[in-house]
């Protein structure tokens with residue numbers, strides 16, 4: 001199989017979908033790898049590193065897309081990349097389609113087989129989302145602490161406090177991977193941390209992990225309202241896999257926060273959970289102010305720490321990509337249920353139920369989409 005890796009074009013996105021180490025794995029199994037020139041520079045990998053690993057370096061991004069059987073990316077394609085979609089192309093990347101209706105439509109229309117890292121599901125875990133959630137969760141606390149500083153627009157508090165001055169309050173909604181990693185960092189910074197989740201079992205686990213270093217609360221509008229109102233830093237980390245994120249923090253709740261408080265909505269890649277966040281922000285312009293509150297809604301947070309993030313992401317993606325390359329996409333998904341759960345679009349159908357429901361499409365199970373094609377041929 002020919003694997004293509006274009007350079008990422010989202011704002012300040014310096015990750016790359018394959019390291020030179022990953023290239024050697026594909027080459028060793030008899031595949032070819034096309035890398036767009038300078039695709040790895042932001043993560044510290046030069047064109048020479050890729051050449052030494054056996055890849056072909058191409059200046060022309062169109063050739064990378066058009067000559068490849070499978071394109072591996074990090075972020076969802078932007079509108080300028082839709083032109084490369086074609087029937088039979090396999091696309092393996094983050095997609096977040098519930099928040100990207102135009103992308104879902106383009107993939108469906110063009111007959112791309114699109115496998116979303118974020119819905120590859122092994123048991124109850126999301127193995128290709130987890131490492132980036134670890135990064136974004138850890139970043140959320142440090143970014144929040146930074147924007148609480150007065151010159152950055154915040155109220156001017158230090159989360160740790162000092163002897164004789166109280167600590168800052170951090171409220172985290174969603175106690176999964178992002179929430180847990182945000183909590184680790186916030187506790188490390190000395191903050192007073194509250195975690196809210198909908199799952200009583202998860203709250204028990206968090207209590208076992210963190211003990212008296214945190215408070216836990218069941219997710220309901222009353223608890224969310226109270227914990228948001230008192231938060232200096234609110235970190236939003238809810239996920240319903242594949243689905244548009246629910247709006248849990250209303251405009252009224254935001255208005256009840258103290259001026260200069262900070263919201264970091266990590267769940268923005270699935271649409272976000274805060275009513276006053278109506279657009280994605282970028283690493284170039286990461287925040288805006290509304291009702292006196294600093295809003296941060298960057299959808300590619302790990303892109304700011306690309307060396308760590310590329311290594312962490314490719315540690316887990318390559319083994320799945322290798323299965324696709326070695327077996328072909330159909331056999332690979334038949335034999336690997338985790339990978340099968342990643343297929344969001346195939347054969348002109350939406351094959352992930354939550355995406356179909358949220359975007360108003362008919363849901364077609366992935367087996368049915370492939371069978372239909374075989375019965376037509």
Ligand SMILES: NC(=O)C1=CN([C@@H]2O[C@H](COP(=O)(O)OP(=O)(O)OC[C@H]3O[C@@H](n4cnc5c(N)ncnc54)[C@H](O)[C@@H]3O)[C@@H](O)[C@H]2O)C=CC1
Pocket residue numbers: 118129130132133136173174175176177178179196197198199202219237238239240246248265266267268269270298299300301302
């Ligand atoms: N902005 C960015 O750059 C990045 C964003 N993310 C996003 O962060 C979000 C969270 O990801 P993970 O922590 O990996 O997910 P996860 O599945 O590990 O955790 C989600 C948690 O939300 C909880 N939850 C669901 N509904 C809830 C509700 N109504 N109230 C309170 N809690 C609720 C679940 O019980 C679960 O514990 C996802 O949207 C993910 O895509 C992840 C990495 C980077």
Ligand SMILES: CC(=O)C(=O)O
Pocket residue numbers: 075094118129132133269299300301302303
């Ligand atoms: C999860 C995701 O979308 C990211 O790491 O950018």
